Amino acid sequence: MIQIEHLEKHYHAGGRTIHALQNIHLQIQKGQIFGIIGRSGAGKSTLLRTLNLLERPSAGKILIEGEDITQYDSRQLHALRQRTGMVFQHFNLLYAKTIAENIDFPLRLTGQYSKEQRQQRVTELLELVGLTAQRHQYPAQLSGGQKQRVGIARALANYPHLLLCDEATSALDPETTQSILRLLSEINQKLGLTIVLITHEMQVIRSICDQVAVIDAGQIVENGLVIDVFLHPQHPVTRSMVAENQDQDIGFLREMERDPGSVLVRLTYVGSATYAPILSRIAAQTSAQIAILQGTISRIKDTPYGQLLIELRANPEQVAQVLSLLRSWQVTADIIETETGVA
Incomplete structure (x- = not known):
């Protein structure tokens, strides 16, 4: 539905050129919930606001349903903004009007509906x-x-085709945030509406998004399915944000007394493997000893996953056997290294 090509946004201030967006390429499928995550100042709000041309890009194309909206005249732009809903961080409600009047307001502006239709x-x-x-x-x-x-x-x-959410939950407490995310997910499913949201919270992405783009210093540094990006982050910025969300600090390994030659391994399970007795199978089929150091089972949108940090007490031949078994059971095993040389 949305295709972004070579998108650039530059500002000129104090004799300097500020590159807010640089060579952005993205594809957002119809009916997806697509998340854009980044830290403050990364460019995510600027990117979101180009999708209804509240921010005019300096270069590049934004194709929505095959049409380059950067070429729209004022009439076409007005129609685009009617088809594009926007939800703001601080609500932007009209406080002198009732709830019904606030919702009715954009309907009245179009002049296309009777009073009965609006009600x-x-x-x-x-x-x-x-x-x-x-x-x-x-x-x-x-x-x-x-x-x-x-x-x-x-x-x-x-009746928009596209809903843009600009940090729609960052002003809310955690419990309220989850209720709003559930509402957005229900709207996406009931109406088949494409939703693009920006956030600095990985938990928001993990809860409802299908795909995510990570933005840093105006550039997309990682992009893919949420489950792939969350469980196997590649860019340092992504890894940092995922680590903050998981609240998993392996610094304790520096003080931990470990058996000589033992190996630290992070296991990642996805789907049905999450609930399988993997460690019991390893114990039954090998002579390796396993100590569980950390673990979690949760969901990324509708997909269950599990992650365990284990200490594998085994010789190199046994380690190779365990890793081979894990691969055969569709479990990802990453050997962990720390600053102290633990491997």
């Missing part, structure tokens, strides 16, 4: 986001999560 659409959206009872309340009477639900309903008012 019906508002009722549908209030039901969709779970705020039917709050119809006549004002934003100041709502919680942060409820305000964001209003923002989502308003963004959906004009």
Whole structure:
């Protein structure tokens, strides 16, 4: 649905040229939830805002359903923005209007709907986001999560093909964040809506996204399926963000008393292998000894996965046998190295 080619965005300030986006290439499939993650100042907001031309790129193409939107005239651009909903970090609601009036506002601006049609659409959206009872309340009477639900309903008012979420959960507490992410996932499934979201939180990406692009200093440094990027990060920035999310620090290995010749291995299981008795099978088929140091079982969107950090007490021949067995069971095994030379 969306194809970005050679995208550049430059600013000129104080006699300097600032390269906000550099040679961006991305493909976003119709119906996907696509995440863009990066630290503050990486360029993710700028990239998101090029998709409805709130930021005009300096060079490159943005093809949406085969049309290069960078070539649109004012009439075409107006139509594009009607087809593109946007959800903001700080809600951007009209505080002098009721919840129903906030949702109705973009419908009124189009001039395309009768009052009855608008009221019906508002009722549908209030039901969709779970705020039917709050119809006549004002934003100041709502919680942060409820305000964001209003923002989502308003963004959906004009039947958009694309929904852009600009740090839509970063102002919310963890429990509310999860409820908003579940709502976005339900909307994606019910409406088949393409959603592009930006965030600095890997947990948001892991919860609902199908694919992710990692941006750093205006460049895409890693891009792929979430499960591949999360479990096998390649770029240092990605590895750092994944480590922060997992809260796994292997610094304790420096002080750990270990058997001479033992090997530290990180095992990664995906899908049905997550619940298989892998370590029991190893113990039954080899004479290697295994100590579990860390472990987690969780999900990336709808896919279960597990990761274990183990100490493998075995000679080189036994280590090779264990690694061969793990590969045959579709388990990824990475030998860990630390600054102290642990391998």
